Amino acid sequence: MDRLREFLTKTDEEEIVLAITQAEKNTSGEIRVHIETTSKKDPFERAQEVFFELGIDKTAARNGVLFYICINSKAFVILGDQGIDHKVKSDNFWEGTKELVINHFRQGLFKEGLIYGILKAGSQLKVHFPSLEENKNELSNEISKA
Secondary structure, three states, X not given: OHHHHHHOOHXXXXXXXXXXXXXXXXXXXXXXXXXXXXXXXXXXXHHHHHHXXXXXXXXXXXXXXXXXXXXXXXXXXXXXXXXXXXXHHHHOHHHHHHXXXXXXXXXXXXXXXXXXXXXXXXXXXXXXXXXXXXXXXXOOOOOEEO
């Protein structure tokens, strides 16, 4: 848990949760952040496991997004479910977003990188999945940790 606190403070986490809430406003899309200190698995494989463990594949429109971070292996993966992935994949949206986040991480700006990436993902979710009358929060906005 100490490595997590070095990565993000409690205040940082609260600001990230606020960014998730803001990014999900006016969209039916869902964004989750998962941070773990260590994993022996390939980062993409592990991100896929977490994606299913957190139920991100269960959103009605299949428009959930996962920001996965493994601190010790310095791994970062963004995974979008089928609905959103199909809409943004052709313009390399995920790669561009990942680069934006990683560029901040390289400067030690972990919170800022995540917030910019989350808001960027949220802007695409709003374009492709604008919320209909009641915007039900299908998944928790809290950061999950392992």
